[in-house]
Amino acid sequence: MSLISVNNLTKQFQRPIRQEGFTGAVKDLFHRQYEYKTAVNDISFQINQGEIVGYLGPNGAGKSTTIKMMVGILVPTAGSVTVNELIPYKNRKIHAKNIGVVFGQRTQLWWDIPVTESLLLMKYMYKIPNDQYRKNIELFSDILDLHEFKNTAVRQLSLGQRMRADLCAALLHDPKILFLDEPTIGLDVVVKEKIREFIKEINKVRQTTVVLTTHDMDDVEKLCSRVIVIDHGQIMYDGNISHLKDKYGSDEIITIEPEHNHDLISLRDKLLSLNVMDTKIKDLKLQITYNKGDINSMQILSKIMSESSIIDFTIQPCEIDEVIRRMYTENSLKGKLKI
Numbered sequence: 001m002s003l004i005s006v007n008n009l010t011k012q013f014q015r016p017i018r019q020e021g022f023t024g025a026v027k028d029l030f031h032r033q034y035e036y037k038t039a040v041n042d043i044s045f046q047i048n049q050g051e052i053v054g055y056l057g058p059n060g061a062g063k064s065t066t067i068k069m070m071v072g073i074l075v076p077t078a079g080s081v082t083v084n085e086l087i088p089y090k091n092r093k094i095h096a097k098n099i100g101v102v103f104g105q106r107t108q109l110w111w112d113i114p115v116t117e118s119l120l121l122m123k124y125m126y127k128i129p130n131d132q133y134r135k136n137i138e139l140f141s142d143i144l145d146l147h148e149f150k151n152t153a154v155r156q157l158s159l160g161q162r163m164r165a166d167l168c169a170a171l172l173h174d175p176k177i178l179f180l181d182e183p184t185i186g187l188d189v190v191v192k193e194k195i196r197e198f199i200k201e202i203n204k205v206r207q208t209t210v211v212l213t214t215h216d217m218d219d220v221e222k223l224c225s226r227v228i229v230i231d232h233g234q235i236m237y238d239g240n241i242s243h244l245k246d247k248y249g250s251d252e253i254i255t256i257e258p259e260h261n262h263d264l265i266s267l268r269d270k271l272l273s274l275n276v277m278d279t280k281i282k283d284l285k286l287q288i289t290y291n292k293g294d295i296n297s298m299q300i301l302s303k304i305m306s307e308s309s310i311i312d313f314t315i316q317p318c319e320i321d322e323v324i325r326r327m328y329t330e331n332s333l334k335g336k337l338k339i
């Protein structure tokens with residue numbers, strides 16, 4: 001049975017429409033009008049234990065709203081969500097023991113007290129046994145390098161330090177599921193890498209299920225075996241990344257640096273006989289864009305090497321953010337996408 005089960009889930013928000021001017025404000029007092037925004041629209045998916053799932057979508061797609069329903073902060077308008085056989089908003093106390101939550105923009109730690117004391121408070125709140133607490137603090141402090149700032153008040157931490165402390169706090173009680181909303185937002189590359197390593201390790205060693213929203217495509221490529229893509233509250237794609245790349249990112253670019261600059265133009269002309277998409281000369285290099293379904297890199301390289309000697313070449317696959325961008329573009333051009 002799935003650990004997380006979302007079925008025909010919908011969330012609609014009601015927002016007051018404010019009329020302009022003084023008379024509008026008076027009218028509002030007596031007859032307030034509302035508009036309705038469907039943030040999540042009839043979505044369904046299942047997540048099994050041990051999966052790391054990227055929940056992706058553009059701004060305003062409905063990601064945080066879905067996470068908030070899975071966490072139990074929001075009550076669905078229609079449909080259902082169960083997490084570890086519990087209905088989150090109805091069983092908030094027991095549910096809290098099964099989940100860890102990190103919202104990148106906010107902290108669950110106490111602002112004015114040192115990190116260690118904040119973590120101790122979490123121990124008492126979750127009634128974590130001494131042994132488990134000590135073991136986890138040791139392990140997490142090592143992987144996340146908490147030692148250097150453990151005695152600093154949370155409000156004095158850098159964003160990266162605070163995020164590491166928040167991750168530790170979210171996992172102290174050994175939750176089965178970790179919900180991460182933009183865990184690497186605003187962090188430098190070194191801290192991002194540390195956090196990704198930590199998430200991977202926890203998932204591997206403890207089989208912790210991870211649901212992650214992010215706009216950082218490196219997070220997705222390095223962490224997620226599966227992605228769910230949502231747009232305008234509806235699911236556009238649910239599957240693995242390689243399938244998504246095959247569908248929207250089957251082009252690659254080979255960049256060639258010939259030994260002699262004067263070969264560039266004649267080489268480009270020779271390539272016209274091959275089934276490539278585009279050729280471009282840039283910074284004394286030849287860039288060839290091709291579709292992997294039409295021709296492969298070896299065919300292109302052998303043609304080039306038979307015509308000229310080269311100093312260097314690189315093959316650049318289509319990046320995942322470009323893949324997702326194309327998916328959104330196709331969706332907005334065609335209306336709803338069929339996968």
Ligand SMILES: Nc1ncnc2c1ncn2[C@@H]1O[C@H](COP(=O)(O)OP(=O)(O)OP(=O)(O)O)[C@@H](O)[C@H]1O
Binds near residue numbers: 057058062063065
């Ligand atoms: N409490 C609320 N009241 C009214 N509308 C809301 C509320 N929360 C979210 N919305 C609206 O619902 C839609 C989805 O918002 P949500 O925060 O889930 O998007 P998101 O995919 O997480 O976006 P982002 O990547 O920008 O965080 C947006 O149009 C947003 O304005």
